[in-house]
Amino acid sequence: xxxxLAFFSGDTLLWAGLLFGIVFGVLLHRxxxxxxxxxxxxxxxxxxxxxxxxxxxxxxGGVGVFILQGQELANLHIKPANMLAVIIGAGLFGIGxxxxxxxxxxxxxxxxxxxVDALVGLAGMIVGGIGYALSYDWIAAKVLPVADLGKxxxxxxxxxxxxxxxxxxxxxxVTVFRLVAKVEPKSYRD
Amino acid sequence: xxxxxWNPYLVGALIGALSIxxxxxxxxxxxxxTGVAQASGACAIPMLGADAVASNAYWSKKAIPKWDYGALxxxxxxxxxxxxxxxxxxxxxxxVPEVWRNQVGKSVTKRMIAAFIGGAVLLYGARLxxxxxxxxxxxxxxxxxxxxxxFFVVMFxxxxxxxxxxxxxTSTH
Numbered sequence: 398x399x400x401x402l403a404f405f406s407g408d409t410l411l412w413a414g415l416l417f418g419i420v421f422g423v424l425l426h427r428x429x430x431x432x433x434x435x436x437x438x439x440x441x442x443x444x445x446x447x448x449x450x451x452x453x454x455x456x457x458g459g460v461g462v463f464i465l466q467g468q469e470l471a472n473l474h475i476k477p478a479n480m481l482a483v484i485i486g487a488g489l490f491g492i493g494x495x496x497x498x499x500x501x502x503x504x505x506x507x508x509x510x511x512x513v514d515a516l517v518g519l520a521g522m523i524v525g526g527i528g529y530a531l532s533y534d535w536i537a538a539k540v541l542p543v544a545d546l547g548k549x550x551x552x553x554x555x556x557x558x559x560x561x562x563x564x565x566x567x568x569x570x571v572t573v574f575r576l577v578a579k580v581e582p583k584s585y586r587d
Numbered sequence: 588x589x590x591x592x593w594n595p596y597l598v599g600a601l602i603g604a605l606s607i608x609x610x611x612x613x614x615x616x617x618x619x620x621t622g623v624a625q626a627s628g629a630c631a632i633p634m635l636g637a638d639a640v641a642s643n644a645y646w647s648k649k650a651i652p653k654w655d656y657g658a659l660x661x662x663x664x665x666x667x668x669x670x671x672x673x674x675x676x677x678x679x680x681x682x683v684p685e686v687w688r689n690q691v692g693k694s695v696t697k698r699m700i701a702a703f704i705g706g707a708v709l710l711y712g713a714r715l716x717x718x719x720x721x722x723x724x725x726x727x728x729x730x731x732x733x734x735x736x737x738f739f740v741v742m743f744x745x746x747x748x749x750x751x752x753x754x755x756x757t758s759t760h
Contacts, residue, residue, distance in 0.1 A: 404611075404612045404613070405612055405613045410613060410656055411654065411655070411656060411659055412659075413612065413613050413656070414613070414615075414655075414656035414657065414658075414659035414660045414663065415659040415660070415662060415663040415666075416663065417605060417608070417609050417613070417617075417660060417663065418659060418660035418661060418662060418663020418664045418665075418666070418667060419663040419664070419666050419667035419670065420605055420663075420667060421602070421605060421617065421660070421663065421664050421667060422663060422664035422665060422666060422667020422668035422669070422670070422671065423667040423668070423670065423671040424598050424601050424602050424605070424667075425664065425667075425668060426591070426667070426668045426671040426672060426675075426677075427591065427592060427593040427598055427671055427675075428592070428593065428595055428598035428599070428602075429592040429595065429598075431668055432684075433684035433685075433686065433687065434684055434685050434686045437684075437686045437687075437750060437754065438686065440743075440746045440747050440749075440750035441747075441750055441754070441756055442747075443756075446595045449595035449596055449599060450595045450596075450598050450599040450602065451599065451720075451724060451725060452599065453595070453596050453598075453599025453600050453602075453603060454599040454600070454602035454603040454606065454725050454729070455603070455725060455728050455729045456603065456729075457599070457600045457602075457603025457604060457606075457607075458602070458603035458604070458605075458606035458607055458610075458725070458726075458729040459603075459728070459729035459730065459731070461603065461604070461606070461607035462606065462607060462610050462611075462729060462730065465607065465610065465611050470611055471607075471610045471611045471614075472610075472614055473730050474610075474615075474616045474726070474730070475727075475730060475732045475734070476717050476718055476722065476723065476727055476732060476734045476735070477717070477734060478732070478733040478734040478737065479717075479734075480737065482715050482716060482717070483716045483717070483723075483734050483737050483738055483741075484737065484741050485712075485715060485716075486711075486712045486713065486714070486715030486716025486717070486738070487712065487716050487723075487737065487738040487739075487740075487741035487742040487745070488712070488741055488742070488745045489708050489709075489711060489712030489715065489745075490708075490709055490712035490713055490716060490719065490738070490742045490745075491712075491741065491742035491743060491744065491745030491746035491747075491748075491749065492705075492708055492712075492745050492746070492749045493705045493706065493707070493708030493709030493710070493711075493712055494705070494709055494720075494742065494746050495705075495745075495746045495747075495749035495750045495753060496701050496702075496704065496705030496708070496749065496753065497701075497702055497705030497706045497708075497709050498684060498686075498687065498702070498705070500619075500709065500719055500720040500721075500724075501619045501620045501623050501709065501710060501713060501719045501720070501721070502619040502664060502719065502720065502721045503720075504706065504709075505619070505623070505661060505664050505665050505668075506664055506665065506667070506668035507668070508665065509665045509666070509667075509668035509669035509672060510668055510669070510672040510677065510678055510679070511672070511678045511679050511680045511681060512681050512684070513680060513681065513682045513699075514681075514682060514683065514684065514687075514698050514699060514702040515702070517699045517702045517703050517706070518702035518703060518705055518706030518709075519623075519706060520703060520706065521702065521703035521704060521705065521706025521707040521708075521709075521710075522623050522627070522706040522707065522709060522710035523623070523626060523627045523630050523710075524627075524703075524706075524707045525627075525706065525707035525708065525709065525710030525711040525714070526623055526624040526626070526627025526628070526650075526710050526711075526714060527627045527628075527630070527631050527634075527635075528707065528711055529624065529627075529645065529710070529711050529714040529715065530624070530627065530628065530631070530643050530645040530646050530650070531643070533643070533644050533645035533649075534644055536715065537644065540715070546733060548732075549732075549733040549734075550730065550731045550732055550733060551731040551732075551733060551736065552731060553733075554733065562731055563731075566731070574596075
């Protein structure tokens with residue numbers, strides 16, 4: 398399936414990457430999620446900015462891409478669910494994020510706002526990336542194939558129509574936002 | 588609330604809209620950690636040699652160190668945040684963030700060592716899981732990917748637990 402997607406290709410695709418990245422960087426900064434304090438206070442359930450940004454993005458983007466895909470105007474890009482690797486990787490990721498105080502995207506963006514610890518952590522990320530590349534052969538042989546479900550989506554797991562999942566997604570986000578409005582300390586609310 | 592910040596729901600909606608645009612016009616989901624892994628390959632060339640990097644299965648197939656769409660997206664994220672920080676006059680050199688200073692300690696050296704180790708663990712985990720908060724946490728979950736939701740739930744749990752162990756929260760919980 399190749400819908401209208403070839404709008405950007407070759408060199409224009411590269412410029413599009415840079416442009417979209419710039420927009421993303423502006424949004425991360427203006428959203429407040431390039432701030433170490435905001436991220437750690439999310440893990441402490443004291444500031445819910447991160448969840449507000451992420452869940453709104455998931456709902457708007459999810460419904461939008463679902464509609465476009467139905468019109469054959471977009472392709473889905475599902476990452477494989479090799480469960481052992483995803484679970485161990487995500488486990489390490491959460492530990493690293495609590496210590497570093499940023500994730501890869503917000504870390505890169507925080508460096509640009511003058512945060513020196515974010516820069517040192519970026520050097521750490523480079524070392525982590527080198528470590529992964531050097532251990533990749535072993536990982537690919539021993540870890541990635543374990544409990545590999547393939548490119549599965551939640552609708553593949555239960556015989557429920559696709560749109561029901563998206564309604565559930567929207568309802569879940571709305572519920573989370575209403576709960577957050579009740580529990581979030583006033584000082585961190587906008 | 589600092590002045591430079593916009594409403595988080597508005598920002599989230601705009602990131603969602605940006606996703607719709609990147610999916611439909613560039614056939615790409617938003618992602619970050621592959622680009623950082625590509626950068627790690629570029630940084631490894633002086634240390635390990637160009638041949639070693641070129642023959643590495645990961646850097647030659649999964650995260651090729653070159654200026655492609657994904658790598659430029661990462662560079663753009665840096666530029667966008669820089670632009671936004673300069674325009675809003677919120678660019679500020681800072682070594683130890685407030686919450687770390689109050690709840691862990693004021694030592695600059697310890698903060699830097701922790702940031703370095705945290706960053707290394709973070710990216711190793713992101714590569715093992717094949718995505719980060721962007722690729723899995725936003726792009727994967729919005730497509731209802733099993734991998735994306737698994738990643739999101741597990742990283743949030745270990746993030747909360749690690750924060751409980753590492754930080755002395757002044758609140759009652």
